[in-house]
Amino acid sequence: MFGTSGIRGPIGETVTAALALSVGRAVGSTDIDRAVIGRDPRHSGEILSDAVSAGLRECGVDVIDIGLAATPTIARSVAWRGADTGISVTASHNPPADNGLKLWQPTGQAFDESRRAEITGRVEAENYDLATWDGIGNERSWDGATERHAEALVDAGTEVSDCSVVVDIGTGAGGVTATALHRLGCAVETINAQPDGSFPARPSEPTEETLTSLRAQVATTDADLGVAHDGDADRLVAVDETGRFVSGDRLLALFAREAVSRGDEVAAPVNTSLAVDDTLEPLGASVTRTRVGDVHVAERATSETVVFGGEPSGAWIWPDETLCPDGPLAACKLAELVDEAGPLSSLLEAVERYPIRRESIETNAKGTRMSQVRDHVVAAYDDVTTIDGVRIGFDDGWVLIRASGTQPLIRLTAEARDPDRADDLLDTARSVVSRAEA
Structure with a gap:
């Protein structure tokens, strides 16, 4: 259910x-x-x-x-x-x-x-x-709930001196973001601000493809930042001051970098980019991986060593504030960061962008095949995680083999620091599934 x-x-x-x-x-x-x-x-x-x-x-x-x-x-x-x-x-x-x-x-x-x-x-x-x-x-x-939320965001934030933000509410429930940003001192412009559950302006899910209006608005004005929510505002995604969409992995790395001290952990699912690990390692912090889904990230965030949790899909959790993904809180933290540290595009220069490969294999027996994949991988490889599908770690990359939750598919994902190596790792994932089929 x-x-x-x-x-x-x-x-x-x-x-x-x-x-x-x-x-x-x-x-x-x-x-x-x-x-x-x-x-x-x-x-x-x-x-x-x-x-x-x-x-x-x-x-x-x-x-x-x-x-x-x-x-x-x-x-x-x-x-x-x-x-x-x-x-x-x-x-x-x-x-x-x-x-x-x-x-x-x-x-x-x-x-x-x-x-x-x-x-x-x-x-x-x-x-x-x-x-x-x-x-x-x-x-x-x-x-009074929305007003109380706005007050909590302002109380948890830092006054902003010079940051202009365009907020795409997506005709959803996230109007509290604009209120809180304004009270923190931001110059705020909203688009798609009238709640309408048919989502006439754009689809509820905010992606690079669906945020054409936000990207254009930020790119053609003097805005410092653009943020967007889904229908219930538990998600937050962003575009930089040039109107360029920021990938979820890079935003996760940026939020994580600001949250950690030496010895801290960041909770993130098994499909999270190596860019997060590489961002945290010089700071003496690390990633603890979870099953895919913000509910699992939140469960891990109850650990005393976890100071932040996130999913590349746009769910961000600061456990000292709440264990619920809070898109408005993320918007405020991002605006405060840009105001203090400079343009978002410049902040992202320190976060690597690695090649990632994806592929799906159709099957009517995904449960059986995934069981066979798991048995083979556990026997053949050293760095294996089986909390959600099968993730194989390598010194220079990783692969994830995971059954779709809704379709007759096994999904393959491979990432490496080098494009050719990413291709090789996707080949490795294919061969592992093929062996299970044999």
Whole structure:
């Protein structure tokens, strides 16, 4: 039921009001008293929010509905309102026909594996602890959540003296970013700022291809920086002052470099570039790798030695602030860095850009083949990680062989410091999968 980031899928198929009601009942049956709910602007959000709230209240849980809000606002509000759980109604960067549910702990961390398993088990068994008629929970609204988030971002930040930022909200829920940046002292211009869950201006997922308006706006003005969110603003991506898109790996390296001291660790998934390792090594810091998915990065970020966690997809976690990926917080930190240290393009010159190769192999037996790949690789290579697919480390690069979570494919990724070596490593990955087929 749960994917790498909550429950998500097409409305009326995978995700229905009936499912939302069941999840509300399941969460409400886990010995909690109060829950916060909120949603992104997708057209189906109100229906699902109502259903989740009904399920929670049926089990005696009091609900605080904060309405339209960014996912990090919802996650942070759990602690702010003394609640036990938070639920975001969102499909994040997915298309408008999708919606979903993300579940949060008071620390801002998403539900971990054991909690997800408990909710799944209760839904599948219809095992709910429904309240009696006089024990039903009540619901009230709170319209101060976004303001509280903006205040928290300003309190955690540093005043900016001279930085002009264009914020592409993508017609999503991330308007808090513009508010916080303005209060920190930035000159702020917004585009696609009116919430609209059909995402008419651009797709919800912010990529180099979808951010043509932002890139052009920054390139043709005196803006120092451009930032963009997905629909629920848990993600943040950036363009430099020339309008050039910044890859997630390089942004991860930049954030990590600013966060670490000697002996610190940065949590990042197995598909993260060597550029992050090479950036941190001279500082006496290192990368600890996780499964793909910000929920797994957040779990690792609970370690005392981890000071920052991130995914190249645009999820950034500063555990001292919150264990939820907080796109608005990332925007503020990036603006502060540019204001203090100079143009983003110049800052990125210190971060290497290595060649990476990708390929997919079709198969109707990906589970069996991945098991065979794992057995062969563990026996044949020394530096092997099997927490998510199979990652083989070499002195000058790495390969990742990983089954697609949604398609009949095995995905191959290879990176090296040299282009020819990257090609060689992709060949190595192909041969490993071919051996498994034999």
